[in-house]
Amino acid sequence: MDAILEFLGRIPWWLWIIVVLVVIAIRDIFQRKHTIVRNFPIVGHFRYFLEGIGPELRQYLVANNREELPFNRIERGWVYASSKNENNYEGFGTDRDIYAHQHIFVNNAMLPFKIEKDHPNAIDKTFLPCAKVMGAYNKRRKPYRPASIINVSAMSFGSLSAKAIESLNKGIKIAHAYHNTGEGGLSPYHSNGGDVVFHFGTGYFGVRSDDGNFSMDKMKKLVKDNPFIRAIEVKLSQGAKPGKGGVLPGEKITQEIADIRGVEVGKTVLSPPNHKAFSTIPEMVNFIEAIAEETGLPVGIKAAIGKLGQWEELADIMLETGKGPDFITVDGGEGGTGAAPPSFADHVSLPWVYGFGDLYKLFKDKGLTERIVFIGSGKLGFPAKAAMAFAMGADCINVAREAMMSIGCIQAQVCDTNRCPTGIATQSKWLQRGIDITLKSERLAQYFKTFRKELIEIAHAAGYEHPCQFTMDDIDVNVDDHNLSEDLSRTYHYHKTKVPFISMQHLKDCEYLGGQLNSN
Numbered sequence: 001m002d003a004i005l006e007f008l009g010r011i012p013w014w015l016w017i018i019v020v021l022v023v024i025a026i027r028d029i030f031q032r033k034h035t036i037v038r039n040f041p042i043v044g045h046f047r048y049f050l051e052g053i054g055p056e057l058r059q060y061l062v063a064n065n066r067e068e069l070p071f072n073r074i075e076r077g078w079v080y081a082s083s084k085n086e087n088n089y090e091g092f093g094t095d096r097d098i099y100a101h102q103h104i105f106v107n108n109a110m111l112p113f114k115i116e117k118d119h120p121n122a123i124d125k126t127f128l129p130c131a132k133v134m135g136a137y138n139k140r141r142k143p144y145r146p147a148s149i150i151n152v153s154a155m156s157f158g159s160l161s162a163k164a165i166e167s168l169n170k171g172i173k174i175a176h177a178y179h180n181t182g183e184g185g186l187s188p189y190h191s192n193g194g195d196v197v198f199h200f201g202t203g204y205f206g207v208r209s210d211d212g213n214f215s216m217d218k219m220k221k222l223v224k225d226n227p228f229i230r231a232i233e234v235k236l237s238q239g240a241k242p243g244k245g246g247v248l249p250g251e252k253i254t255q256e257i258a259d260i261r262g263v264e265v266g267k268t269v270l271s272p273p274n275h276k277a278f279s280t281i282p283e284m285v286n287f288i289e290a291i292a293e294e295t296g297l298p299v300g301i302k303a304a305i306g307k308l309g310q311w312e313e314l315a316d317i318m319l320e321t322g323k324g325p326d327f328i329t330v331d332g333g334e335g336g337t338g339a340a341p342p343s344f345a346d347h348v349s350l351p352w353v354y355g356f357g358d359l360y361k362l363f364k365d366k367g368l369t370e371r372i373v374f375i376g377s378g379k380l381g382f383p384a385k386a387a388m389a390f391a392m393g394a395d396c397i398n399v400a401r402e403a404m405m406s407i408g409c410i411q412a413q414v415c416d417t418n419r420c421p422t423g424i425a426t427q428s429k430w431l432q433r434g435i436d437i438t439l440k441s442e443r444l445a446q447y448f449k450t451f452r453k454e455l456i457e458i459a460h461a462a463g464y465e466h467p468c469q470f471t472m473d474d475i476d477v478n479v480d481d482h483n484l485s486e487d488l489s490r491t492y493h494y495h496k497t498k499v500p501f502i503s504m505q506h507l508k509d510c511e512y513l514g515g516q517l518n519s520n
């Protein structure tokens, strides 16, 4: 034995390296999985290595500030700085090509809106409730005025970690906003007392009968037991994957997730593309009315927009019957997801501006816009883009990925792998351990407050008290080279209906104001 060790010890280090390389080369030549490695033993591995670290290299070193998608470095930096209450200004002027196609401009007034001493925004620069009340037109028993025009969009416990959900939920409470549960049901992490919009899709998680159908009894009990649920959203589709149901793999279904979703532990659950509770538009309206009647809450629908035929049918039924959804959430094709096939994420459904414009115009032509609270989602979590959305007819904004970024998401784009390095989109306890819930909830709240403050300031610059007063003529968009910019009404061919607005004080005094701000 000593002789062998002595012999091995006498082999120089460089010979060891050669031996290891020879072994790798032999393995490369005889394996059949990778042609490149088989044809180019050893050096072929560099290709896979560089491909693996390419996204990080581009993100940190190569890509310029405005280059990346879904969110470029400037956008991410703005959310990070805003959520930390750091300096989110830029010096020396814009680095954007303001002549570029689709660039938007807000037409400022000669004299901005003046805030008097006792104005609600003189007291709180971030106070910005929704100008409309959900469920007011349909006389629901418990109407709801969101106390914040920016809110957390649908993301389930399951696609996000428990710690991420709890951070968002505690954050919206501080910011007086609402938290949409996403499709995974209501979890304890959603239940810290802030306003919640309960959302369900075709899986009916949390309100699911044993045979996988919708259970009205469970819905009623859920709402009764959790009075912080202020509205219900029925998901028809989302921008990243319209017409596709979700898959929750068995290995991700822990006892806790199984209990919350009302499914079996370890058994893969497929949510189908279609609802079992309704198959036609009249049936859907009856379904909405039944939930609203049983729970007393406003009920809305969420969808990505493509063809308009069935929306027209819905509008006609609403006109004829006086019934229908209290709010409509329009998700843009640029919307995010936990996981979707690229062919769907890239190509199915319209981008937000086109989809929302088409839908709003349809409802406006039928005189229905006053009845509905319009919510927009799809990269709208930036004040100037939100101003454009309000000018087009949106009443509220939902944000998903921007909210994730405010609590530390670095856009690693691995939400579908359970390996999210920031612990946000993973069920790994080890990866979640880095999240400090108190700190992250403050960050979400600060992002929302900064967003509202800047949006109010943009409205003031345009001479308005509230962004609901923006009209299509207030925002221009670059359309092409010959006709460098057109106002929104000429670009999208409609004028938005004037939103009835008395004053910010009137909104503050509203008996239906949410966000625990109601002093009545």
Ligand SMILES: Cc1cc2nc3c(=O)[nH]c(=O)nc-3n(C[C@H](O)[C@H](O)[C@H](O)COP(=O)(O)O)c2cc1C
Binding pocket: 153, 154, 155, 156, 159, 160, 182, 183, 184, 235, 237, 238, 239, 302, 331, 332, 334, 335, 336, 337, 338, 377, 378, 379, 380, 381, 398, 399, 400, 401, 402, 415, 425
């Ligand atoms: C991780 C993740 C999970 C999501 N889960 C849902 C969901 O359960 N139901 C749904 O309707 N939309 C879901 N969405 C879509 C978002 O709610 C939102 O509509 C979309 O991402 C656009 O908003 P954003 O651009 O601010 O991210 C999810 C998005 C992400 C990023």
